[in-house]
Amino acid sequence: MKWISALSALLIVAAGGAVAFIYSGLYDISATDQHLRPTYYAIKKTMERSVERRAKDIEVPPLGAPAQLERGLSLFREHCVQCHGAPGVPPEPFALGLTPLPTPLARSGLDRTPAELFWVVKHGIKMTGMPAWEFRFAEEDLWAVVAFVKQLPLLSPRAYSELPAQLARPEAVLPSGEPDARRGKDALRQYGCIGCHEIPGEVGPEARLGPTLKGVASRTVLGGVLPNSFDNMVLWLRAPQAFTPHSAMPMLGVTERDARDMAAYLATLK
Amino acid sequence: MRLAILALLLLAGCGEKAPPALGGDPENGKLLLRQFACGSCHEIPGVAAARGRVGPPLEGVATRVYLAGVLPNTPENMASFIRAPHKADPKTAMPDMGVTAAHARDMVAYLYTLK
Numbered sequence: 498m499k500w501i502s503a504l505s506a507l508l509i510v511a512a513g514g515a516v517a518f519i520y521s522g523l524y525d526i527s528a529t530d531q532h533l534r535p536t537y538y539a540i541k542k543t544m545e546r547s548v549e550r551r552a553k554d555i556e557v558p559p560l561g562a563p564a565q566l567e568r569g570l571s572l573f574r575e576h577c578v579q580c581h582g583a584p585g586v587p588p589e590p591f592a593l594g595l596t597p598l599p600t601p602l603a604r605s606g607l608d609r610t611p612a613e614l615f616w617v618v619k620h621g622i623k624m625t626g627m628p629a630w631e632f633r634f635a636e637e638d639l640w641a642v643v644a645f646v647k648q649l650p651l652l653s654p655r656a657y658s659e660l661p662a663q664l665a666r667p668e669a670v671l672p673s674g675e676p677d678a679r680r681g682k683d684a685l686r687q688y689g690c691i692g693c694h695e696i697p698g699e700v701g702p703e704a705r706l707g708p709t710l711k712g713v714a715s716r717t718v719l720g721g722v723l724p725n726s727f728d729n730m731v732l733w734l735r736a737p738q739a740f741t742p743h744s745a746m747p748m749l750g751v752t753e754r755d756a757r758d759m760a761a762y763l764a765t766l767k
Numbered sequence: 768m769r770l771a772i773l774a775l776l777l778l779a780g781c782g783e784k785a786p787p788a789l790g791g792d793p794e795n796g797k798l799l800l801r802q803f804a805c806g807s808c809h810e811i812p813g814v815a816a817a818r819g820r821v822g823p824p825l826e827g828v829a830t831r832v833y834l835a836g837v838l839p840n841t842p843e844n845m846a847s848f849i850r851a852p853h854k855a856d857p858k859t860a861m862p863d864m865g866v867t868a869a870h871a872r873d874m875v876a877y878l879y880t881l882k
Contacts, residue, residue: 693832706832708823717808717821721835721859737836741856744836 528596537597544622548613551620555612560644565637569645570660572638577602577646580626585654595626606649614643632687632755674754681762684755693746697766706745714767720744730760788842791876799874803864812881822861829879835859842879846871 518524532540573583580592580599592599605614619639621629630639652660685691691701695709716725722740723729732739734756737746751759787793797814800806806817810824831840837855838844847854849871852861866874 704832705827705830707836708831709827712820712824715820716823718860721822721856721861741836741858745833746836 528594531596548609548616552610552612552616555615557611557615558640560611560640560647562644565641565644566648568638569641569643569648572634572642573645576630576633577642584649584652584657586657592626597625599626602646603650603652606646611643611647614646615639618642629687632684632752676757676761678758678761678765681755681758681760684751684759685762688749688751688755688759690759710763710766712766714764720746727760727764730763731756734759787876788879789846789872789875791872791874793873793877793880796873796875796877799866799870800877803866803870803874805874808861813877825878825881827881829882835861842875845875845878849874 531537577583578586579589580595581602582588582592582599584603587593588599609617617627618634619629619631621627630642634642685696686699686701690696690710691699692704693706695703695705695711697711713725719725719729719733720737720741723733731753734749735751735753736748737744738748800811800814800817805811805825806814806819808819808821809817810819810826811817812826828840834840834845834848835852835856838848844855846868848861849864850866850868851863852859853863
């Protein structure tokens, strides 16, 4: 029995120490301070294992058709180079200030499987600068990026520089279907709604720019101007400023499908 | 001992009340919010029967950044929005209730206690 009390005493001291450390402010949260080597590798391993586990069952479509690579290149130029750089091309200055520093993708193209790359591009990585592209790209565009990144290690800086500079601007093709409340919950996070609104069950910056969405389903009026209905919620989510010209709620470029999914979820918040 | 004193000081700090917004009377404001039936559209903590679900709940309204999505949340803006909502948002569902400046001041004094 003695060891049980000794163990619980130890646990209490450890928990107390952890709380004291948090409140002391001793931890340096700055991006200019690098992680300790063991911390860095522990986090890196955690991330790699997490990705491997989740990517295990993803089915990889055929990759590498010229049209797909061309599309991948367009998307890569528009959305990836800024942080990751490219062969012979540096990241934008702001990205050099990120901690952790984004990995040059020629490395990832060599080391990671297509399924792993796909998973990371689609879902992003918490507590890094890597965003989730699920709500920005269609499935086939995610694969186009993966296909291009797999080719990247084979491109010399010179070959990269000689790739056609002007390609058609990529246009997102997003499929539509029946509204899916579960997906809508994710979409609310992915469109940054939790940046301004309290949403039950979500953890966010608690910035409270707009009203809480607790009970929004049973509210009669939306944004002070529209009768609350599924269709009006979709309209409001997509273009609030069409109804209130100088609303602080911005036009977020919400697609029809995503807005319908969000509205389906919001309708459950009674 | 020192810790106890520190804790007491902290508690005292918490208890310290900021002067009411716009120098209004929060108690009277609470009464007025009821009298003007604000509660038929808004949920307002502390105001009897204020359970309306037309507009957003006013819980925590003092800490919100914007009012009605269009005005920076200051006591002055809140008072002017209460008095003439359509000036800030022509299409708003919130009606002009004919609130006087003095009444608006008291309402704001109460609403600003809702942190």
